[in-house]
Amino acid sequence: MALASDIPVAAGLDAFARRHRLHAYETLPWILAIAGYFVFPDYLALGAQILGTILFALSLDLVLGYAGIITLGHAAFFGTGAYTAGILAANGWGEPLSGLLAAGLAAGAVGLISGAIILRTTGLTLLMQTLMVAAMLSELANKATRITGGADGLQGMDVWPILGLFRFDLFGRTAYIYCAVVLLIGLIIVRAIVHSPFGRSLIGIRENMLRMHAVGAPVARRKLIAYTISAALAGVSGALIAQTAQFVGLGVLGLERSGTVLIMLIIGGIGQLYGAFIGVTLYMIAQDRFAEIDPVYWYFWIGLFMIIVVLFARGGVLGLAERARRYWRKAS
Amino acid sequence: MTATGLATENLCKSFGALPVASDINFQLAPGARHALIGPNGAGKTSFVNLVTGVLRPSSGRILLDGEDITRLSQAARVKRGLVRTFQISALFRRLPLIENVTLAIAEREGTADGLVRPAGAHRALIDEAYALLQTLGLATDALKPVNELAYGRQRLADIAVSLGLKPKVLLLDEPAAGVPSGETGAIIDMIEGLPSDIAFLIIEHDMDLVFRLAHRITVLVQGRVLTEGSPQEIAADAEVRQVYLGERAVR
Numbered sequence: 001m002a003l004a005s006d007i008p009v010a011a012g013l014d015a016f017a018r019r020h021r022l023h024a025y026e027t028l029p030w031i032l033a034i035a036g037y038f039v040f041p042d043y044l045a046l047g048a049q050i051l052g053t054i055l056f057a058l059s060l061d062l063v064l065g066y067a068g069i070i071t072l073g074h075a076a077f078f079g080t081g082a083y084t085a086g087i088l089a090a091n092g093w094g095e096p097l098s099g100l101l102a103a104g105l106a107a108g109a110v111g112l113i114s115g116a117i118i119l120r121t122t123g124l125t126l127l128m129q130t131l132m133v134a135a136m137l138s139e140l141a142n143k144a145t146r147i148t149g150g151a152d153g154l155q156g157m158d159v160w161p162i163l164g165l166f167r168f169d170l171f172g173r174t175a176y177i178y179c180a181v182v183l184l185i186g187l188i189i190v191r192a193i194v195h196s197p198f199g200r201s202l203i204g205i206r207e208n209m210l211r212m213h214a215v216g217a218p219v220a221r222r223k224l225i226a227y228t229i230s231a232a233l234a235g236v237s238g239a240l241i242a243q244t245a246q247f248v249g250l251g252v253l254g255l256e257r258s259g260t261v262l263i264m265l266i267i268g269g270i271g272q273l274y275g276a277f278i279g280v281t282l283y284m285i286a287q288d289r290f291a292e293i294d295p296v297y298w299y300f301w302i303g304l305f306m307i308i309v310v311l312f313a314r315g316g317v318l319g320l321a322e323r324a325r326r327y328w329r330k331a332s
Numbered sequence: 333m334t335a336t337g338l339a340t341e342n343l344c345k346s347f348g349a350l351p352v353a354s355d356i357n358f359q360l361a362p363g364a365r366h367a368l369i370g371p372n373g374a375g376k377t378s379f380v381n382l383v384t385g386v387l388r389p390s391s392g393r394i395l396l397d398g399e400d401i402t403r404l405s406q407a408a409r410v411k412r413g414l415v416r417t418f419q420i421s422a423l424f425r426r427l428p429l430i431e432n433v434t435l436a437i438a439e440r441e442g443t444a445d446g447l448v449r450p451a452g453a454h455r456a457l458i459d460e461a462y463a464l465l466q467t468l469g470l471a472t473d474a475l476k477p478v479n480e481l482a483y484g485r486q487r488l489a490d491i492a493v494s495l496g497l498k499p500k501v502l503l504l505d506e507p508a509a510g511v512p513s514g515e516t517g518a519i520i521d522m523i524e525g526l527p528s529d530i531a532f533l534i535i536e537h538d539m540d541l542v543f544r545l546a547h548r549i550t551v552l553v554q555g556r557v558l559t560e561g562s563p564q565e566i567a568a569d570a571e572v573r574q575v576y577l578g579e580r581a582v583r
Binding site: 009012013016017018019020192193195196197198199200201203204207208210211212213214215216217218222 | 384386406407408409410411415416418422423424425426427428430431434435436438439440443444445446447448449450451452453454455458459462471472474475493494496497
């Protein structure tokens with residue numbers, strides 16, 4: 001028997017069950033990416049960096065925004081991927097796609113092993129441990145000079161043309177398209193995961209880990225799987241950046257990289273999939289502009305921006321957009 | 333000893349020198365309506381934590397339908413039908429009520445590890461969650477995030493999530509805690525209306541609620557079972573009145 005009050009709820013249930021369907025706004029990043037290719041031909045190298053970094057931020061969002069795993073060491077996986085692809089290309093295997101795959105596997109393995117140890121903890125303890133994993137890898141890369149080039153960075157990468165056809169050019173055209181395509185694949189994967197029952201259970205873990213235990217969820221296993229997938233994606237993004245820049249430095253494993261990607265994600269909005277796109281783009285364009293206008297103090301402006309976001313726009317730019325949308329709905 | 337239902341045998345747990353459970357022998361037959369009462373610090377919630385696997389006992393055994401579950405994980409106990417609710421509402425606060433329940437049902441059905449098919453495509457689980465909310469009178473709130481519900485409704489939602497697991501044994505840890513006394517009626521109605529094949533153990537300070545719902549009462553004092561009996565027997569027990577209500581009430 002359907003009560004009158006059930007009818008809007010039934011419609012709402014349908015909408016709830018269809019949340020995973022593609023929305024019109026989801027084409028926007030790709031329209032902008034294609035437009036960017038033609039409108040800013042002089043900035044394609046920066047564009048490629050942005051696209052690759054979005055994948056990194058997206059991988060962070062999966063663990064931080066969805067599973068609620070707090071980390072300040074995600075560069076561990078980015079750097080593992082970057083060095084894997086870099087070392088392969090510097091030692092006679094410059095095939096880029098298998099380089100990406102190898103980077104993903106290596107970073108995923110580091111995620112699986114380190115995650116199995118450190119994910120037993122939560123909060124500040126976990127934060128410290130993620131930091132330590134990245135610090136240990138960084139020191140390893142620093143000491144293994146013969147393989148990694150140490151503090152001088154890895155020299156002599158020779159990346160072959162993609163599929164044997166598309167050579168990396170000076171203007172970054174190939175790099176831009178390459179990064180865009182890999183990001184698209186990464187987004188499709190992450191998007192499928194966050195809408196899957198597994199992804200919803202990660203949100204459950206984020207919202208209330210105690211209750212997830214009490215409904216019989218294998219919480220530790222779920223977190224470890226999410227962490228491993230995220231690490232693999234971060235590794236692929238590191239490899240992308242390494243292959244397109246044809247250089248790997250110690251910075252890929254540094255705390256600054258872990259911190260910066262976190263800041264980018266916070267600016268865009270955590271746990272909302274497209275926060276990574278907005279945050280990384282805003283941050284990296286601002287960084288590029290500020291560095292030109294005010295090369296010495298540009299970090300000050302980023303800091304100021306960050307404080308404003310935290311004070312007035314919790315939930316980042318996407319959070320603001322959501323609030324504006326609700327306000328507009330109420331008003332109309 | 334009955335082979336079915338929940339039982340503990342000589343269950344003990346201490347935190348250092350502080351015993352929170354000493355030699356608890358307890359039986360909960362299928363379909364039982366049982367209450368566990370006792371003064372603050374008697375070890376009631378610790379008992380729930382021991383039974384559900386949050387805490388490991390120092391010694392003793394826990395049996396469910398004759399099977400020793402003492403060493404099983406929380407998740408494995410839940411799979412066997414041993415489910416709890418929480419003293420302070422433990423919900424997925426920013427998610428709609430329907431999803432709170434659906435998450436539990438997905439775990440019960442074993443679909444929650446799926447990575448490929450979207451959660452919304454498992455429509456039968458959502459419909460089941462909605463049907464459950466309808467029978468519990470919560471359907472109008474199905475799409476609201478639970479943190480927007482009144483606290484009394486959140487307490488009901490907490491029970492709804494547990495019922496989504498189709499429990500055989502339900503441990504209700506102070507279901508009316510924090511709810512104004514005028515609003516406990518809905519909670520009592522919900523518990524009273526539980527299917528008769530669910531055995532429940534209710535831990536509660538609100539004696540009204542205990543005496544309305546329980547057919548048997550166990551009194552726990554300092555980690556020990558003081559006595560067990562029917563509500564009439566417990567109400568008449570001088571020793572219970574002494575520890576529970578203070579000496580003055582006895583005189």
